[in-house]
Amino acid sequence: MNRFSAFIQKEFRHILRDRRTLMILFGMPVIQVLLFGYVLTNEIKNAAIAILDPAKTEESIALTNKLVSSGYFQLEQNIPSEADLEAAFKSGKIKMAVVFPADFSVAPNKPADIQLIGDASDPNTATTLINYANAIIADFVQEKAPVASSGTAIMAIRTETRMRYNPEQKAVFNFVPGVMTLILMLVSAMMTSITIAREKELGTMEVLLVSPLKPIQIILGKTAPYLALTLLNALVVVLVGIYIFGMPLQGSILLLTAECVLYMFVALSLGILISTKAKDQMTAMFISALGLMMPTMLLSGFIFPRESMPVPLQVVGSVIPATWFNPIIKGIMIKGTGLDVLWKQTAVLGGMALFFLAVSLRNFKDRL
Amino acid sequence: MSTIISTDKLTKTFGAFTAVNAISFDVMEGEIFGFLGANGAGKTTALKMLTGLLTPSSGKATVAGFDVWKQPEQVKQRIGYMSQKFSLYEDLTVRENIRLFGGIYGLSMPIIREKTTSLLHKLELEPEADKLVKSLPLGWKQKLAFSVALLHDPRIVFLDEPTSGVDPLTRRQFWELIYEAAHQGVTLMVTTHYMEEAEYCNRLSMMVDGRIVALDTPGALKNQYQARNMDEVFRKIARG
Numbered sequence: 001m002n003r004f005s006a007f008i009q010k011e012f013r014h015i016l017r018d019r020r021t022l023m024i025l026f027g028m029p030v031i032q033v034l035l036f037g038y039v040l041t042n043e044i045k046n047a048a049i050a051i052l053d054p055a056k057t058e059e060s061i062a063l064t065n066k067l068v069s070s071g072y073f074q075l076e077q078n079i080p081s082e083a084d085l086e087a088a089f090k091s092g093k094i095k096m097a098v099v100f101p102a103d104f105s106v107a108p109n110k111p112a113d114i115q116l117i118g119d120a121s122d123p124n125t126a127t128t129l130i131n132y133a134n135a136i137i138a139d140f141v142q143e144k145a146p147v148a149s150s151g152t153a154i155m156a157i158r159t160e161t162r163m164r165y166n167p168e169q170k171a172v173f174n175f176v177p178g179v180m181t182l183i184l185m186l187v188s189a190m191m192t193s194i195t196i197a198r199e200k201e202l203g204t205m206e207v208l209l210v211s212p213l214k215p216i217q218i219i220l221g222k223t224a225p226y227l228a229l230t231l232l233n234a235l236v237v238v239l240v241g242i243y244i245f246g247m248p249l250q251g252s253i254l255l256l257t258a259e260c261v262l263y264m265f266v267a268l269s270l271g272i273l274i275s276t277k278a279k280d281q282m283t284a285m286f287i288s289a290l291g292l293m294m295p296t297m298l299l300s301g302f303i304f305p306r307e308s309m310p311v312p313l314q315v316v317g318s319v320i321p322a323t324w325f326n327p328i329i330k331g332i333m334i335k336g337t338g339l340d341v342l343w344k345q346t347a348v349l350g351g352m353a354l355f356f357l358a359v360s361l362r363n364f365k366d367r368l
Numbered sequence: 369m370s371t372i373i374s375t376d377k378l379t380k381t382f383g384a385f386t387a388v389n390a391i392s393f394d395v396m397e398g399e400i401f402g403f404l405g406a407n408g409a410g411k412t413t414a415l416k417m418l419t420g421l422l423t424p425s426s427g428k429a430t431v432a433g434f435d436v437w438k439q440p441e442q443v444k445q446r447i448g449y450m451s452q453k454f455s456l457y458e459d460l461t462v463r464e465n466i467r468l469f470g471g472i473y474g475l476s477m478p479i480i481r482e483k484t485t486s487l488l489h490k491l492e493l494e495p496e497a498d499k500l501v502k503s504l505p506l507g508w509k510q511k512l513a514f515s516v517a518l519l520h521d522p523r524i525v526f527l528d529e530p531t532s533g534v535d536p537l538t539r540r541q542f543w544e545l546i547y548e549a550a551h552q553g554v555t556l557m558v559t560t561h562y563m564e565e566a567e568y569c570n571r572l573s574m575m576v577d578g579r580i581v582a583l584d585t586p587g588a589l590k591n592q593y594q595a596r597n598m599d600e601v602f603r604k605i606a607r608g
Contacts, residue, residue, distance in 0.1 A: 002471070003471060003472050003473075003474055005471070006467065006468055006470075006471020006472055007468070007471070007472060009468070009471075010457065010460065010464070010468045013459070013460055013464065014457070014459060014460075017459045018459065202453060202454075202457075202458075203451045203452065203453025203454065203455055204453075204455055204456075204457060206421060206449070206451045206453075206455070207449060207450075207451055207455040208472075209420075209421055210419045210420065210421060210444065210447065210449040210526075211444060211469075211472045211473065212441065212444045212445050212472070212473060212474065213472055
């Protein structure tokens with residue numbers, strides 16, 4: 001029997017018999033994508049609002065209907081007087097209130113006032129809601145203005161906005177690539193570092209090193225199964241993105257696969273590097289989680305825009321593989337970008353892969 | 369009898385600390401050669417250099433006629449190793465472990481099957497063949513590990529404190545396996561800190577602070593130090 005295949009067979013057995021590993025490998029990716037996809041969206045649907053409309057004019061009712069039928073808002077309650085506003089906000093049932101004046105009417109050359117009140121205990125949501133409402137009201141005015149002001153010429157600039165590549169502004173378009181960077185890093189780096197650290201902890205690594213297997217065969221044998229499984233994971237994440245969340249795949253699937261493999265190589269070599277430093281599985285897990293997971297989530301630009309970070313954090317972010325991989329997946333999936341644009345990010349990742357692999361191979365034998 | 373292991377001023381330093389200090393000795397083919405010493409005396413370090421796990425700082429060693437650092441491939445195929453920690457995979461079955469190590473040492477599938485059958489029979493492990501190793505009692509695991517280390521018919525087997533943590537009865541049974549292997553011409557190099565085990569060896573080397581301070585048969589050592597047993601020999605040597 002071939003030495004190497006005997007070794008790989010064993011590695012698959014370890015994975016399939018360890019429930020914890022299986023959970024991390026197959027449970028986590030799907031759960032994460034679904035979580036990020038459904039829960040952590042920054043788009044808002046059916047936000048509860050209250051309307052205070054003492055006027056009840058034709059226009060105020062029309063505007064209320066327009067707001068509610070937009071899909072962003074849901075009428076929670078009609079408030080009889082301004083005194084009841086406070087209670088409505090305090091109860092937490094509403095996120096925003098629209099207050100019409102008693103004499104509300106849309107007439108030419110006579111500006112009408114509407115008050116929008118947001119619950120800024122959650123500033124992001126409040127801002128988003130107010131913006132949505134403003135846009136809808138502006139639209140309403142545009143519709144009414146020509147009729148109302150027939151005969152009088154008024155100055156108007158009509159802005160036409162197009163949200164390119166993602167007209168519906170689905171947050172999932174951002175999260176699916178982000179989760180890919182996370183999962184591939186997590187599975188590849190954390191799992192390889194843990195599996196190698198485990199052999200060290202149990203003492204079996206010595207037995208392997210005394211055997212005729214070469215160090216490079218041991219490393220490849222330990223990482224190859226994870227490489228295969230991670231690729232499978234990447235496929236699952238992409239499929240969930242496409243079929244459940246309606247992500248497009250504009251670019252080449254071949255290029256996407258190749259870039260994923262490249263990124264996994266970076267992650268795997270990082271995992272090996274960690275395992276040469278860590279004496280046991282717990283240490284390996286902690287280094288991977290703190291050293292790789294957190295920066296990948298926070299500094300790569302996946303959740304927070306890199307442009308608004310302080311310069312030192314931007315510098316730290318630029319040595320994180322995900323920072324370079326994120327634009328690659330987004331480019332390929334959403335914009336259909338090719339290697340002619342993405343060569344720079346690809347080259348950086350390639351350099352990282354070579355560097356980490358060289359360092360970890362050098363460390364491997366000395367440290368064990 | 370011919371020499372099968374030979375070291376010449378073998379030395380290992382870790383920074384300023386000298387773990388093994390210029391040890392020179394020869395081991396004959398078919399011999400059970402014991403490495404004795406307190407914890408930290410350097411016996412495990414010496415063993416790790418002979419198996420290629422550690423690179424020596426200076427000196428030379430040949431195992432089975434090959435230079436340990438210049439011809440590691442030839443050496444590796446001819447030696448077996450059982451580490452201080454238990455060296456089989458607990459989450460694999462008995463049969464799978466045998467197959468794995470057979471495979472790693474390049475045995476063909478028919479030979480692995482044949483060896484599996486005879487090994488299971490010898491250890492009376494047939495009913496446990498498809499059970500996970502972790503379900504076996506420690507003594508059985510040790511015996512299985514030793515048999516697996518012998519699977520590829522190595523000429524030398526290195527055993528690093530193989531019996532630590534097992535009860536005296538199992539230890540005896542384990543030594544019966546060692547004798548049997550020696551009887552078949554396998555050379556065994558054993559480190560231990562159980563002094564009664566030292567009596568079982570053909571020859572012993574006593575290590576103190578990285579040096580070999582005594583090397584002879586157990587009988588000759590007892591005579592030389594006028595001691596009744598190896599424990600006394602060891603205490604007299606350690607006292608200086």
